Amino acid sequence: MVAQAQSELDKVFETVINMYDDPADQRDALLELVPAIARKYGNIDSVAAAEWYEKVRHKWIIDDDYTVDSRYDPDDVPMRKTVRRLAGHLWDDEKNGRGPDYDAAKRGLHASMDSWVKAGGRETIMRASKHDPSKPRYARVPSGAKTCAFCAMLASRGFVYASEDKAGALGQYHKDCDCEIIPSWDRKNPKIEGYDPDGLYREYLEARDSMESEQPTLKEIITAMKSQPGRYNDSFAPYKISVAKESDFAATIGSRHVSALNKLLNDSKHHDTAELFSRGTNEYRILDTKLPNDTEAHFSPSDGGIYLNLAAVGKHQPGHPPYNTLVHECSHMLDWILGDDKAQMYFSALSREGQSFALMLSTDARQAFNERLAKVQGGSLKARREAALGQLYMDVAADLGKKGDHSIHDMFQAGLGSQGDDYAYLLSRFGHRKGYFQSSGNQEAEAFAEMMAAQITDEHSWEIMEKYFPNATKMFNGMVKEALNGKALE
Secondary structure (H helix, E strand, O other), rough: OHHHHHHHHHHHHHHHHOOOOOHHHHHHHHHHHHHHHHHHHHOOOOOOOHEEEHHHHHHHHHOOOOOOOOOOOOOHHHHHHHHHHHHHOOOOOOOEEEEOOOOHHHHHHHHHHHHHHHHHHHHHHHHHHHHOOOOEEEEEEEEEOOHHHHHHHHHOOOOOOOOOHHHHHHOOOOOOEEEEEEOOOOOOOOOOOOOOOHHHHHHHHHHOOOOOOOOHHHHHHHHHHHHHOOOOOOOOOOOOOOOOOOHHHHHHHHHHHHHHHHHHHHHHHHHHHHHHHHOOOOOOOOEOOOOOOOOEEEEEOOOOOOEEEEHHHOOOOOOOOOOOOHHHHHHHOOOOHOEEEEHHHHHHHHOOOOHHHHHHHHHHHHHHHHHHHHOOOOHHHHHHHHHHHHHHHHHHHHOOOOOOOHHHHHHHHHOOHHHHHHHHHHHOOOOOOHHHHHHOOOOHHHHHHHHHHHHHHHHHHHHHHHHHHHHHHHHHHHHHHHHHOOOOOO
């Protein structure tokens, strides 16, 4: 039924696109036609499920005329909401200079149609089990060779569901989910060929017991299940780049945070940076794990390690995505380890063919500021400069968006010299104390850590850094390659 529904969807989609030129008309047509297709094939699926239920039930209960209600009456409102959202691809993408993305719209509709059609049979089985006077129990049974970790967790509960109310999350399905709802009238030993709820439950317990927390959340347990390469169809790929397993750093932060960092490192587009960071994990030292709640981490070169609030690691912090601050402070330590011991200099502060990282930061920051200043008309020079700083900050903030990492504001504070503090404290709630970047090495060290953290934890913020700091970001990439070719971390 899903295959036939998707085939009809393809024909309708092509007809609508060719019939109407206006994306609004295309959207309106799809809003009417797509739910109709889902309802049609969902009803056929529901009838087939009802016939199957009655046939299986008859093998257990012969003298009974119980008939399954096969009516399927889905709510069009969520369907139409999904169609409306996916129809956004029918318009030109003016921001990125691209035309309509019909393939993206059709892919989304295909995935949704899968769920809508299967819902007909699933809801029929659940409803039949609930109202059946013989009171069968039912289970969520994966039907494919592999299933996802979330579905495996639900399937591990076995035939414990006696009603929709008790089923709870049983009614939740992701796109392309292969789970089926299977009833059983065998009170003592219900069995389905290929379905081993006890084995699935053991896997769930193993993942739960591997957690550092005594009371891990369900989301954390499922993430731990996914970290088994190849076990589930949404398992993380085997890590090519990873935190050193036997390192003090790994032991201190715990397996959950190690798994999260490994995923970030392997998902990063910047393989050299991820590799360099992972090499350093043998050297990172955590000196304390119980900082005050308002502080996540900081590196102390004089103490030779990182002070950490372990309870805050992995959570969203004001202006920073999860793990950004931890990676930032580890990057400071990496920068220090790679530097000149005798001169007590960070690696990022070393001169490179007469060029310095601080100079690149200053060149880029002043270029961005001067472009804004040139557009400000009237008023004293002081007023114009203040207005230009405000405009620059608002431009950067708009590019970052609500969820972007705010580290780039520190880079402007560092690169704008005497005006940097004015930039940081004019409109921003973030930034280092006044005068911080006047100390030797602080400009380079902060920018190095901010760029490394962005490349690993927030690609969007890295792209904004490249936009405003083209020379400095290029130099950072060169420093990463230079460090990889060195012998310090081998």
